Amino acid sequence: MDTAATAAATTASATSPSAATAFAASASAATDLAPHELRILVAVDAERGFSAAAKVLGLTQSAVSHSIRGTERKVGAVLFERGRKGATPTAAGAAAAAHARRVLRLLDALAAEARGAERGTVAGPLRIAAFRSVALYLLPPVLERLTARHPGIEPEVRVVRELGAGTAGEVAEGRADVGIATIGSTSPVPAGLIGDVLIEEPYSLVHPAGHPDPRSLPLVDWHENCGSYTRAWWAGQDWIPRATVLTEDDGAVLSMVSRGLGMAIMPALSLNGAPDGIEITDLGPERPSRSVGYVTTPELAATVAVRALIRELRAAKGGAGSEARLR
DSSP states (O other): OOHHHHHHHHHHHHHOHHHHHHHHHHHHHTTOOOHHHHHHHHHHHHHTSHHHHHHHHTOOHHHHHHHHHHHHHHHTSOOEEEETTEEEEOHHHHHHHHHHHHHHHHHHHHHHHHHHHHHTOOOEEEEEEEOHHIIIIIHHHHHHHHHHHOTTEEEEEEEOOSSTTHHHHHHHTTSOSEEEEEOSSSSOOOTTOEEEEEEEEEEEEEEETTOSOGGGSOEEEETTSOOHHHHHHHHTOTTOOOEEEEESSHHHHHHHHHTTSOBEEEEGGGGTTOOTTEEEEEOOTTOOEEEEEEEEOTTGGGSHHHHHHHHHHHHOOSTTOSSOEEO
16 A cells, blocks of 8 residues: 555544545455456466457457456466467466356355255256266266256266366366365375265276286276376286287277287276176285275355265265275
8 A cells, every 4th residue: 555545544544433444445345356357367268368258258359458457467466478379377377267267156156055045946057077987987877866856956077087187177277166086095185175085996907808818918008097096006016018008098998908909907987888808807905996086175065066966976876886885
């Protein structure tokens, strides 16, 4: 606050306590970000350009540019690098956009829950990020029961590869309300999020049925398979060769193995609907396992829709495969 503002505040305080309070509120409001500013920030981040964001929002480019300059001034940081190819978020911009998405989602939840409190119902979208085998086998029966109990909930499932930030990253970035992620002692819930383990699924040796020595076969694998939860075990198995076939997903691995092209080491969820010609062999008591659970934000964890989904996930029976154990 500059000298003139300080003097004005002192004068207002001496004149009237209520005037001082009003002045302080006015000063705070000058740095607050309004919802429309957050929407513009999110649009520029998503579209990577002011013109493209303006088109999506139905605004002029100058209005978008003016809003971003105002937001940068309030935040006190440059949020986008401007160039001929558009607008690239800085580190500050990426962080601000993630917070903006989460705040806007909370505003949507506020309105939905207020309406639901009057009607005794809950309605609106529920954004779920999940990796492929969860989306194929765990979520369908869970969402069937969820929507039967809460017809107003509209599940939106986005399949995300469990690499890098994975599904938990979608939640942290404000793109999903709930993520079904690989978590546990070796893959903790990311900072700023909350969650819990739902499934412990063991790994098994998968090979062509009737093969006399499946461990002698070449390895078929996929990018998402070996995480921190299996790496130590994997490194200690001198019989596992380097992968000669590396596919994009577990479905392709099963197809390759069923055709006699190799063997694989796979978690239980991936073995649902395994094709004919495949045999599944237990790896023994020291076999690795993968912990699958949910993650969400502390704020959204209190919403009716997220609580209802978590209840259905915990109540799931049999949908995670015969080998997976639900907690």
